Amino acid sequence: xxxxxxxxxxxxxxxxxxxxxxxxxxxxxxxxxxxxxxxxxxxxxxxxxxxxxxxxxxxxxxxxxxxxxxxxxxxxxxxxxxxxxxxxxxxxxxxxxxxxxxxxxxxxxxxxxxxxxxxxxxxxxxxxxxxxxxxxxxxxxxxxxxxxxxxxxxxxxxxxxxxxxxxxxxxxxxxxxxxxxxxxxxxxxxxxxxxxxxxxxxxxxxxxxxxxxxxxxxxxxxxxxxxxxxxxxxxxxxxxxxxxxxxxxxxxxxxxxxxxxxxxxxxxxxxxxxxxxxxxxxxxxxxxxxxxxxxxxxxxxxxxxxxxxxxxxxxxxxxxxxxxxxxxxxxxxxxxxxxxxxxxxxxxxxxxx
Amino acid sequence: xxxxxxxxxxxxxxxxxxxxxxxxxxxxxxxxxxxxxxxxxxxxxxxxxxxxxxxxxxxxxxxxxxxxxxxxxxxxxxxxxxxxxxxxxxxxxxxxxxxxxxxxxxxxxxxxxxxxxxxxxxxxxxxxxxxxxxxxxxxxxxxxxxxxxxxxxxxxxxxxxxxxxxxxxxxxxxxxxxxxxx
Numbered sequence: 179x180x181x182x183x184x185x186x187x188x189x190x191x192x193x194x195x196x197x198x199x200x201x202x203x204x205x206x207x208x209x210x211x212x213x214x215x216x217x218x219x220x221x222x223x224x225x226x227x228x229x230x231x232x233x234x235x236x237x238x239x240x241x242x243x244x245x246x247x248x249x250x251x252x253x254x255x256x257x258x259x260x261x262x263x264x265x266x267x268x269x270x271x272x273x274x275x276x277x278x279x280x281x282x283x284x285x286x287x288x289x290x291x292x293x294x295x296x297x298x299x300x301x302x303x304x305x306x307x308x309x310x311x312x313x314x315x316x317x318x319x320x321x322x323x324x325x326x327x328x329x330x331x332x333x334x335x336x337x338x339x340x341x342x343x344x345x346x347x348x349x350x351x352x353x354x355x356x357x358x359x360x361x362x363x364x365x366x367x368x369x370x371x372x373x374x375x376x377x378x379x380x381x382x383x384x385x386x387x388x389x390x391x392x393x394x395x396x397x398x399x400x401x402x403x404x405x406x407x408x409x410x411x412x413x414x415x416x417x418x419x420x421x422x423x424x425x426x427x428x429x430x431x432x433x434x435x436x437x438x439x440x441x442x443x444x445x446x447x448x449x450x451x452x453x454x455x456x457x458x459x460x461x462x463x464x465x466x467x468x469x470x471x472x473x474x475x476x477x478x479x480x481x482x483x484x485x486x487x488x489x490x491x492x493x494x495x496x497x498x499x500x501x502x503x504x505x506x507x508x509x510x511x512x513x514x515x516x517x518x519x520x521x522x523x524x525x526x527x528x529x530x531x
Numbered sequence: 532x533x534x535x536x537x538x539x540x541x542x543x544x545x546x547x548x549x550x551x552x553x554x555x556x557x558x559x560x561x562x563x564x565x566x567x568x569x570x571x572x573x574x575x576x577x578x579x580x581x582x583x584x585x586x587x588x589x590x591x592x593x594x595x596x597x598x599x600x601x602x603x604x605x606x607x608x609x610x611x612x613x614x615x616x617x618x619x620x621x622x623x624x625x626x627x628x629x630x631x632x633x634x635x636x637x638x639x640x641x642x643x644x645x646x647x648x649x650x651x652x653x654x655x656x657x658x659x660x661x662x663x664x665x666x667x668x669x670x671x672x673x674x675x676x677x678x679x680x681x682x683x684x685x686x687x688x689x690x691x692x693x694x695x696x697x698x699x700x701x702x703x704x705x706x707x708x709x710x711x712x713x
Contacts, residue, residue, distance in 0.1 A: 211711060233659075289712075361580070436706060439711065
């Protein structure tokens with residue numbers, strides 16, 4: 179495995195994600211949120227006027243960097259393929275409920291580990307939920323549940339989401355008056371624009387080349403153990419983030435008073451279990467969906483659109499967890515998400531004749 | 532797709548025209564500040580900022596007398612005045628925060644924490660260092676004191692629900708002070 183180029187690409191991607199995930203918070207992003215796909219999507223949806231939370235409006239350059247970095251890399255290495263067409267509505271809904279699960283926990287799988295490595299012990303139970311969800315997803319796959327394979331798409335469907343992110347980059351640089359930027363709250367906290375964009379592009383390129391994915395690492399670990407490069411990548415990501423947190427003095431172990439955390443552990447577990455399960459069914463965590471959409475995968479692009487809609491609605495409808503806990507309708511949304519996963523298990527199952 | 536087919540030609544022509552129009556629009560430049568405003572009214576960010584500043588000024592005006600009483604040390608009178616104001620502006624976060632400040636100064640730690648929590652759940656600006664409404668320092672002081680006093684009490688009386696609730700409020704405030712994205 180050590181002689182494989184793929185292994186070292188995974189190492190580079192996971193190392194950069196772990197180190198920059200911490201450093202971006204040092205450089206100005208919110209505490210423990212150096213990189214968080216769900217939080218950043220909520221910020222971006224707010225910046226586009228899709229929700230009215232004035233403390234959550236900023237076009238996060240990291241997200242733009244992830245997609246455009248992946249696009250550039252896949253074009254350079256001739257891996258850009260316009261493909262898709264499998265269960266579009268299911269993927270749209272999956273994207274929505276990915277964000278519901280993340281918002282209830284307050285963070286995507288990347289942030290889960292960033293919180294954990296900063297000493298936030300509430301994330302420990304959420305990790306149990308995520309791992310459980312991935313395991314359930316694997317059981318579903320083994321039982322024949324799947325969304326179908328992507329096929330080559332005519333008409334450049336794969337360019338739509340990268341095109342959208344190019345437009346977001348124009349919005350970010352030109353800052354037209356209809357794009358909103360918070361001047362207080364967590365969205366007002368951000369690393370310098372060019373630094374964030376540069377990190378996003380670098381991580382996007384490395385993630386595209388390596389296929390790095392948080393839930394993919396867990397999935398491969400459960401399937402293949404230590405033989406899986408992605409599992410090693412996950413461990414390197416965790417160690418790198420922990421060392422980075424320790425070296426910048428941001429490791430503060432504890433259960434209480436952690437930034438952007440709550441004590442509704444059951445809902446953290448369930449939220450992350452939903453994220454893990456859905457991620458395995460659709461082939462990757464929220465971060466991986468962004469990267470795949472940059473490679474021309476219109477199916478992942480639909481998940482990204484669903485995530486953006488979800489990001490707008492969790493803020494607009496008040497579904498997201500806060501330090502005070504998980505709101506009632508957030509809990510309802512998680513339960514509905516599980517309901518839909520069960521329905522998916524029934525209707526998307528390939529049964530032997 | 533090719534030049535020989537009229538449908539393709541028409542579409543390519545349309546595309547070129549659209550790109551040319553876009554280029555012309557961009558080259559001619561976005562309307563200047565004043566022109567944009569006459570076209571679309573005051574931009575949203577400015578409107579939002581004005582509304583926020585107006586809110587801050589309004590709060591200062593309404594709750595100013597309470598602040599004055601508090602500064603003069605007339606805490607009981609300030610609490611009475613707050614009670615009246617709370618009937619008029621029920622659910623206003625500023626009232627809860629002020630009550631928390633006064634109760635903390637009177638040494639009523641549990642109630643002060645509960646009021647800060649109620650205020651912060653309504654409006655997070657009170658722990659935001661950038662906000663003119665920021666009350667980070669007094670809330671931090673309460674958290675520090677709360678840890679010291681309530682933790683000891685909770686250890687001595689682990690089954691006392693009111694102490695547990697007060698400690699929970701202190702943890703909540705600590706978490707809000709720590710920041711994070713939510």
